[in-house]
Amino acid sequence: MFKKSILSLALALAAVAAQAKTVTLLNVSYDPTRELYGEYNKAFAQYWKAKTGDDVVVKQSHGGSGKQARSVIDGLPADVVTLALAADIDAISDRAHLIPAGWQKKYAHNSTPYTSTIVFLVRKGNPRHIKDWDDLVKPGVGVVTPNPKTSGGARWNYLAAWAYALKQPGGTPESAKAFVAKLYKNVSVLDSGARGATTTFTERGIGDVLIAWENEAYLALKELGPDKVQIVTPSLSILAEPPVAVVEKVAAKNGTSAVAQAYLQYLYSDVGQEIAARNFYRPRLESVAKAHQGQFAAVKLVTIDEAFGGWKKVQAEHFADGGTFDQIYSAGR
C-alpha cells in the first residue's frame, strides 16, 4: 500500500519534470547588441513558452565581431552567432566547419534580419562643424573609430569612408586610399570593439567625432541625452548587413537545433522586427519600417557587393596582413 503510493508519487513527479524542459542557448554576438538581445531574449522566451511549454534561457556573449568569431572557432560552444559581417561567419564556416557553406541562404535577406549604417556622433552644438566625411580629414579633428583588425564595426567604418572617397568626382582606389590614410591620421585611439570606441568618445571625452553604427549612435543619444551629443548623418554611407546563423554542428551536439532555428526565425517576425526597430536597427519588414520611418535619417546607401565586390575580396585586399589598412599605417609613420 505504502509502496504503491510512493511509486505513483514518483511517476507523477517524473511526468511533471518531463513536461517543462529548460533549454539553454548561447548566442555569440558582436559588441553593440547587448540591449537588443536583452530585450529580444525575453520576448523569445515568452513566445517559446507559449508555443511549446519549454523554458528557454539564452546566454549572451558580446565582443568585437572578429574576436567572437575566433572564439567560436577555438571552441566556444555557440548555438547561434549573430555577428557584424558575413566574413566573420564565413571564417567560422571555412576554418572550423561548424556552419555549412550555404548558410547565408538559410534565412531571408541574406540571413540579415535587420540592417544598419554608419553615421557620426559629435558633441552638442557640433563645435567642429562636421557635416560630412570631408570634415573628418581636416587637420586637428579628433576621430574615434575602433581597430578594423578586431572590430566588425570598424571595418564597416573604414569601408564607408572608402566608398565615399571612391564615389567623389575623379575618385580612384588611389585617391580613396589617400583619403582613408588622412582619416586614420586623425585617430588617436584604436579600441578593440565598437562599444569600446563609444565609451572612449562619450565617457572619456576623447575626440571630436565618433564614427559609429547608426544604432550605437542613437543608443548613445538616448543614454546621454541631446544636451551632450548629436548625430550627424553623412551624405553617403554603406549598408551594413550584420548576418545571423545557427552553428549547426554545436546545436546538433547540444540538441538545440530546433530552438536555435526558431530563435533566428523569430527575428523576422513582427515582434522581432519591432524590437529591432526600437533599438534603432533598420528593420526588413515593410510594415515595421513604415511605422518607424521618421526615426531613421535618409542616407544614400551603397552595399558592399556593388562598391567592393563582396566580403571575401575586401578581407583579402584591405584587412589581411599586409593589406591596405596595414599599408596605411606603415606609410604614415
Place this chain on the structure above:
Amino acid sequence: MTDLTQGIPAQERRAKAAPAAPGFHLCLGYTLFYLGLIVLLPMAALFTKAASLGAPQWWALVTDPRVLASFRVTFGCAAVAALADLGIGLLAAWVLVRYEFPGRRLMDALIDLPIAMPTAVAGITLVTLFVPGGWIGRWLVPLGIHVAFTPLGITLALIFIGLPLMVRSVQPVLQELDPDVEEAAACLGANRWTTFREVLLPQLAPALTTGFTLSFARVIGEYGSVVFIAGNMPYKTEVVPLLIITKLEQYDYAGATALGALSLGVSFGLLLLINVLKRRYAGGEA
C-alpha cells in the same frame, strides 16, 4: 669512538630516521613532472607551432617595422618602469621598515594592491584618471603633459604593476640589516650619504637587482592594464601582447606563436644578462 646519538633524545632520533617528506627521489620526480606539465609542455607547444612558420617568414616577422616598433615600446617602457620602481620601491621599503607611524600596517597592505586587483581594473582606473577630463588629467593636459594614450601612460601603468614586487624584494633584506655596521660607520665619521652609499647599498644590491628583474619580467607581458591606457596605435603605442592578439584575430596562429616565442627569447636573454651583471657587480648569488 663514542656513539654520537647517545645524548640525543629518542624523539629526535625518530625524526632523523623517518623524515616528514617522502624522500629525495619521489620529491624530485614530482617536481620535474609538475615543472614539465605546467612550464615545459606549453613552451614546447609554443615553439613547435612557431617552428611551423618557415625561415623566410620568420625573418620577415623579425624585421617587420611594426613588430620592431612594438618590441621597442614594450621593452622600452618596461625598462623605464622597472628603473623607476627601483627608486620608488626602495624608498617605500625604507619608510615601511625604518619608521613607525600611524597607518604603517595599512600602507604595508596597500603596497600589495596592484598585484591583488585585476589588471583590467587597474587599467580602467588609470585611464579614467588621466584622460583630459579626469581628476589628474585636467591639471596635466593644459600643461601639455598627455598621459593617456601615450607611452608615458603605458610606463605609468607598468610602474604601478611592478611596484609591489620591488618593495617585497627589498623589504626583508632591509629588515635583516645589522644596525651595528651603520653605527660603526657613523662612529668612524661617515656622513649619512656615505653610510648609505658604502654600507647599505652594497648589502641591498642583490635584493635590488632581484626586485628589478622581477618587476621587469612581470611588466614585459603586461596586457590587461596597458591595453586600456595605451591607445594601441601601431608604431606608437602598440605593445607586443596586443600584436600577438591581433595576429590571432586574423587566424595567423603560426605568426602569433612566433611572436610569442620571439618575445620569450628576448626576455630570457635580458634576464640572463641581468643575472650575469648581478653576479659580477652586485656580488649576489643567482
